[in-house]
Amino acid sequence: MNADSLDGRLLFAIPKKGRLHEKCLELLAGADIQFRRHARLDVCLVKNHNIALVFLPASDIPSFVGKGNVDLGITGQDVILESEMQEHVTETLKLGFGKCALQVQVPEAGDIKTVEDLAGKRVVTSFEVLAGQYFKSLDDRLQLPEDKRTKIEYVGGSVEAACSLGLADGIVDLVESGDTMRAAGLHAIATVLQTEAVLIKSSTPKHPALEPLIQLVTSRIAGVVAAGRYVVCEYNIRRTKLHDAAAITPGRRAPTISPLEDEEWVAVSVMVEKSKIANAMDELAKIGAEDIMIFNLDNCRV
Numbered sequence: 001m002n003a004d005s006l007d008g009r010l011l012f013a014i015p016k017k018g019r020l021h022e023k024c025l026e027l028l029a030g031a032d033i034q035f036r037r038h039a040r041l042d043v044c045l046v047k048n049h050n051i052a053l054v055f056l057p058a059s060d061i062p063s064f065v066g067k068g069n070v071d072l073g074i075t076g077q078d079v080i081l082e083s084e085m086q087e088h089v090t091e092t093l094k095l096g097f098g099k100c101a102l103q104v105q106v107p108e109a110g111d112i113k114t115v116e117d118l119a120g121k122r123v124v125t126s127f128e129v130l131a132g133q134y135f136k137s138l139d140d141r142l143q144l145p146e147d148k149r150t151k152i153e154y155v156g157g158s159v160e161a162a163c164s165l166g167l168a169d170g171i172v173d174l175v176e177s178g179d180t181m182r183a184a185g186l187h188a189i190a191t192v193l194q195t196e197a198v199l200i201k202s203s204t205p206k207h208p209a210l211e212p213l214i215q216l217v218t219s220r221i222a223g224v225v226a227a228g229r230y231v232v233c234e235y236n237i238r239r240t241k242l243h244d245a246a247a248i249t250p251g252r253r254a255p256t257i258s259p260l261e262d263e264e265w266v267a268v269s270v271m272v273e274k275s276k277i278a279n280a281m282d283e284l285a286k287i288g289a290e291d292i293m294i295f296n297l298d299n300c301r302v
């Protein structure tokens with residue numbers, strides 16, 4: 001493939017490995033963005049749209065998008081802030097995966113209990129910028145003199161090992177389940193930020209003609225993300241209980257009510273957030289709903 005074959009195509013950056021990669025491939029499949037990636041090739045043409053996918057490290061994507069070298073990208077909010085590209089990129093969608101927290105961690109058994117105890121000591125991290133900002137404001141607040149300020153040291157990965165190797169008094173790293181942190185004998189004493197994966201575009205697009213395609217891809221991905229957040233709930237309920245049922249499952253606009261042959265009863269069909277569905281089913285059963293059924297969505301536009 002040469003640069004000519006990319007001419008006029010929308011360039012869409014996808015994390016090439018790591019925690020976000022698989023989820024991004026699922027999103028692309030859900031949005032019917034079809035491609036075949038040849039082994040070891042990081043650029044590939046999409047078959048059914050005027051798009052080329054560019055597989056890049058998640059941490060490089062904010063600057064590629066911010067500088068307009070690619071038009072669209074998926075990465076973590078943490079890496080956008082770490083690369084100081086938030087002024088140059090526009091976040092168009094939260095994607096609901098890659099959720100974790102950037103936390104200050106110290107050995108569970110040690111003397112350091114608070115970030116104030118850690119201030120002035122050695123902190124190892126892959127997030128030099130965010131950790132630097134966090135400890136600068138802490139050191140300022142504690143009025144630490146120049147020679148007593150917190151020392152931030154960069155490592156590229158396996159940050160959790162730094163304390164047991166004697167290289168650090170504390171670390172700043174990502175925590176999702178907390179398994180890695182606990183396995184290293186660490187615990188969190190502060191949260192620097194919460195993050196999730198987002199779709200971003202350049203704040204000053206180089207190719208305005210691609211805007212309609214950017215809109216199309218964005219709304220397709222939004223549909224896949226929304227489909228993952230909702231289920232369809234169907235149940236039968238006595239007409240007299242309809243008011244109570246609608247209070248439990250109000251739907252996005254309103255529940256769909258269909259008549260049944262038995263005039264005392266109606267069928268209800270309604271979208272419910274996945275996180276609320278178990279409670280909603282309990283409540284519906286309590287007011288006498290029957291035949292409550294839940295259906296997953298493959299895709300939707302809401």
Ligand SMILES: Nc1ncnc2c1ncn2[C@@H]1O[C@H](COP(=O)(O)OP(=O)(O)OP(=O)(O)O)[C@@H](O)[C@H]1O
Binds near residue numbers: 097099157197
């Ligand atoms: N444990 C996790 N749970 C959820 N999201 C995570 C987790 N770890 C990282 N992320 C998100 O994924 C982004 C990329 O991190 P990841 O560690 O996958 O990339 P990487 O370091 O390039 O890959 P690898 O760790 O395979 O070398 C992070 O910036 C963060 O937004």
Ligand SMILES: O=P(O)(O)OC[C@H]1O[C@H](OP(=O)(O)OP(=O)(O)O)[C@H](O)[C@@H]1O
Binds near residue numbers: 157158174175
């Ligand atoms: O709280 P948990 O669910 O355990 O997840 C947190 C871990 O996930 C990430 O590491 P990753 O697996 O990407 O390895 P890395 O440190 O080599 O990047 C992150 O850097 C933590 O180490």
Ligand SMILES: [Mg+2]
Binds near residue numbers: 018157
């Ligand atoms: Mg990693």
